[in-house]
Amino acid sequence: MKNKYEQRIERLQAKFAAAGIDGLYINHIENVSYFTGKKGNDCTLWITPTRATILTDFRYREMAQELTWLNFYETSGTARPIDLLQACPYKKIGVERDYLPLSDYLDFTKKLEGKEILPVEGLVEDLRMVKDEEEMELTRQAEEISARAFLYMLDYLKPGVTERDAAVELEHWMLTHGGEGISFDTICVSGAKSSYPHGVPGDKKIEDGDFVTMDYGTMVGGYHADMTRTVAIGHATDEMKKVYETVRLAQQTCCDKIHAGMKGDECHKIAADIIAAAGYGEYFGHGLGHGTGLEIHESPRFSPLYPKTIPENTIMSIEPGIYLPGKFGVRIEDLCIVKADGIINLTLTAPKELIII
Ligand SMILES: [Mn+2]
Numbered sequence: 078m079k080n081k082y083e084q085r086i087e088r089l090q091a092k093f094a095a096a097g098i099d100g101l102y103i104n105h106i107e108n109v110s111y112f113t114g115k116k117g118n119d120c121t122l123w124i125t126p127t128r129a130t131i132l133t134d135f136r137y138r139e140m141a142q143e144l145t146w147l148n149f150y151e152t153s154g155t156a157r158p159i160d161l162l163q164a165c166p167y168k169k170i171g172v173e174r175d176y177l178p179l180s181d182y183l184d185f186t187k188k189l190e191g192k193e194i195l196p197v198e199g200l201v202e203d204l205r206m207v208k209d210e211e212e213m214e215l216t217r218q219a220e221e222i223s224a225r226a227f228l229y230m231l232d233y234l235k236p237g238v239t240e241r242d243a244a245v246e247l248e249h250w251m252l253t254h255g256g257e258g259i260s261f262d263t264i265c266v267s268g269a270k271s272s273y274p275h276g277v278p279g280d281k282k283i284e285d286g287d288f289v290t291m292d293y294g295t296m297v298g299g300y301h302a303d304m305t306r307t308v309a310i311g312h313a314t315d316e317m318k319k320v321y322e323t324v325r326l327a328q329q330t331c332c333d334k335i336h337a338g339m340k341g342d343e344c345h346k347i348a349a350d351i352i353a354a355a356g357y358g359e360y361f362g363h364g365l366g367h368g369t370g371l372e373i374h375e376s377p378r379f380s381p382l383y384p385k386t387i388p389e390n391t392i393m394s395i396e397p398g399i400y401l402p403g404k405f406g407v408r409i410e411d412l413c414i415v416k417a418d419g420i421i422n423l424t425l426t427a428p429k430e431l432i433i434i
Contacts, residue, residue, distance in 0.1 A: 081209070082112050083146045086129050088204055093126060096197050098171030100125035102162065105176035107371040108201040110299060113144055121158060123150075125167055132158050163189055174198040199376070206368060206376045207390050212300060213414055216369065216392050219256070219302035220412045220423040223294045226250045227306050227427040234434050236285050236310060240265045240278035247293055256295030260302055261373045264292035271307065272406035274363060274398060285311030288321075288405045294373070294412075301373045303394050304424050305410035309433045320357065320399050321407050321431045327351040327397040328409045328429070331365065331379075332422060335395070337415045341383030348397040349381075357399045366394040369412060391415045392423075 079087070089112075093099065103109055103122040110116045112124075113131065117140060120133040130148040131141050141149045150161050162170055162185070170189070172182065174196035185194045208216070229250050234243060244265040251259070266276035268287040276290075283289055287310045294302030307324075309317060327348040335344050345365040352361045364380030369392050377387050379395070387393070393415055398408030411424035 080146060081211075082114060082144075085112055085204060086124060086146070089124060089200060090126050092200055093171070096171060096195075096200060097169065098195050098197060099167035099169040100165070101171040101173075101197070101200060102158070102177070103173060103201065104178075104181075105173055105201070108173070108176075108205075110371055111201060111205055113147070115140055115144070116299065122147075123158070123161060123165070125165065130161070132161060159184060159188060162192065167192075169193050169195055171195050171197045171200075173201075202376050205370055207388050208370065208392055208414075209390075212370065213390070213392065215298040215300040216302065216412070216414075217423050219260075219295050219297040219300055220304065221426065222251055222254055222256050222297070223302040223304050224424050224427040225254065226293075226295075227291070227304070230291065231308070231432065231434060234283060234289060234308065234310065236283055238283050239280050240267055240270075240283065240289075241280060243283065243289070243291070244278040244293075247291060251293075251295040255297065257298070258296045260294035260296055260369075264290065264305075266290050267310075269403055269405060272400040272402050272404060274400055274406065274408065283310055286314075287311075288313075288317060288407060290406060290408055292408065292410065299371050301369045301371075302423075303369050303373060303410065303412055304427065305396055305398075305408045306427055306429075307407045307409060309431065311433070313431065313433055317405060317407075318431065319355070320401070320405070323352060323355040323357060324397055324399055324407045324409050325429055325431070328395060328411070331395045331397070332411060332413065332420060335379075335387075335393075335413075335415065336419050337387055337389035337391075337417050339387055341378050341385055341387055342381050344379040344387065345381050345383075348395075352397060352399060357401075360399045360401055361397060362400070363398070366396055366410075368393055387415055389415060389417050393420075395420075 366379035396410030400406035413420035
C-alpha cells in the first residue's frame with residue numbers, strides 16, 4: 078500500500094506529459110511539504126516519471142533519510158541541485174514559474190547543457206486545491222480553536238485595551254489551546270482604522286462606539302485557519318448597524334447558496350449584488366474568498382477575476398466586507414468545506430449577529 082505522499086507524487090507524475098515536461102524541480106516550501114510531510118527551508122524536490130528525490134544539506138540529513146519514499150541527494154558546495162539536474166537523463170526540466178528565484182533560473186538556462194528549462198505553473202497547486210479527509214480534519218481543528226478564541230475575546234475586550242494588547246492576547250490564547258502557530262499576522266483594528274481591510278494593530282486604545290475587527294487564525298498540522306469577526310464596543314449607531322446587517326446578510330446568503338460546481342466569479346457576485354443593492358457597492362473592493370491549506374491563501378478563489386469552477390472538497394473563506402474610509406469597516410469571515418450540495422461551515426461556534434460589548 079502506497080502512502081499518501083507516494084500517491085500525491087503519482088498524481089503529479091501523471092500530469093507531466095500534458096505539461097510538456099520530463100520532470101519538475103520544486104522549490105516552493107509548501108509544495109515540498111505536500112510531498113514530504115515536513116517543512117524545511119532549503120529542501121527542494123526533483124520529481125521524474127519514475128522517481129522522486131529530495132535535495133537538501135547536512136542539517137536535514139536525518140529528516141531526509143526518514144522519508145523512505147524519496148531518494149536523498151545531499152547538497153554541498155560541489156553537489157548542487159544544478160549538478161543533479163545536469164547528470165539526469167531527462168531533457169525537459171520543468172521549474173516553478175511562480176517560485177524559482179530568478180538567479181537560479183538564469184543559472185539553469187545558462188549552465189545546463191542539452192537541457193530545456195520550462196517554467197510551468199499550477200501543477201502542484203491544482204493538486205493541493207482539493208483536500209483529503211485528513212486535511213479537512215486538521216483545518217476543522219484549527220478553525221475550531223480560532224472560533225473558541227473569539228468567545229474568549231468577548232470577555233477580554235473592553236475600552237482602554239490597546240489593539241496590540243488584544244492581538245497578543247488572542248494569539249496567546251490560541252497557542253495555549255492547541256494552536257501550533259499563527260496563520261498570518263493577526264489583524265485587530267478599531268474605530269476609524271477598522272476601514273483598513275488589512276490594518277496593523279497599534280497603540281490605539283479601544284473606545285466606546287468603536288467597531289473592532291479581528292481577522293486571524295491558528296494552524297494545526299500545517300493547515301491554516303482563517304476567520305474574521307467585527308464587534309461593537311459600548312454602542313452602535315444606526316449607520317453601523319445598517320452596514321453590519323448588510324455584510325451579515327451578504328455573508329449568510331453566500332453560506333446558504335454556494336456549492337461545488339459554481340464559478341468563482343458567480344459566488345463573489347452573490348455578495349457583491351447584496352452590498353451594491355444596499356448602496357455600498359464601491360466599498361467592497363476585495364474578493365469574496367480564497368482557498369486555504371498549507372498556505373493561508375491558495376487556489377481557488379471567489380473573485381470577479383476567477384471564472385473557473387470551484388471543485389468539491391476545496392476549503393474556502395467567505396468574507397465580504399464594507400469599508401467606509403475615515404469612518405469604520407465591517408468584515409465577517411467563515412471558513413468552509415465546499416461540497417456538491419452546499420458548504421460545511423467550520424466557524425459555526427462563533428456567532429455572527431451584531432455583538433455590542
Ligand atoms: Mn481570509
